[in-house]
Amino acid sequence: MPKTRRCRYPNCHAMVTFPDHYCQQHYEHEAEYLASRQRWARGNDKQYTHKYNTVTRYRNEDKRQQYNFYRTRQWSHLRQQVLERDHYLCAYCKVQGVIKPAKTVDHVRPLELFYNDGASIENLSVICGSCHTLKTKWEQRYYGSGKGNTPTGNKPVDDIRTINRMMRS
Structure with a gap:
């Protein structure tokens, strides 16, 4: 039996099969939802954050010493x-x-x-x-x-x- 879950549309109790998030009636919201999840994942990506903290933010040697002080x-x-x-x-x-x-x-x-x-x-x-x-x-x-x-x-x-x-x- 396939995995199912409820439609993400408010007050819709229809069941959908994985990997979909919306039922056939509300399927037009699927692309918008997936795009918002990608934006969220990009903003919360540990590799991106790590790169920002170690490469971009610390290019200047003086600033590196200053930022390290704030972590002590x-x-x-x-x-x-x-x-x-x-x-x-x-x-x-x-x-x-x-x-x-x-x-x-x-x-x-x-x-x-x-x-x-x-x-x-x-x-x-x-x-x-x-x-x-x-x-x-x-x-x-x-x-x-x-x-x-x-x-x-x-x-x-x-x-x-x-x-x-x-x-x-």
């Missing part, structure tokens, strides 16, 4: 300490008088340019998504960090209040 036990402990120290609240919003929850821990001085300050708890702060986007754009202008930029040689700014004012102007 030291970073996970530092991150947790900072989150608890700042009570899961964005430090940049707090300077403006706004209380906003956040889970991202960011380096005040970018790790890319100041690698020796990477493990310093004084160089870490909690930041929300919108502030992180603004700060990243500011860092690219001020420090020259990021892909394709050249370092500007500006002196580091450590005060969150000053950084907040500069990134919002």
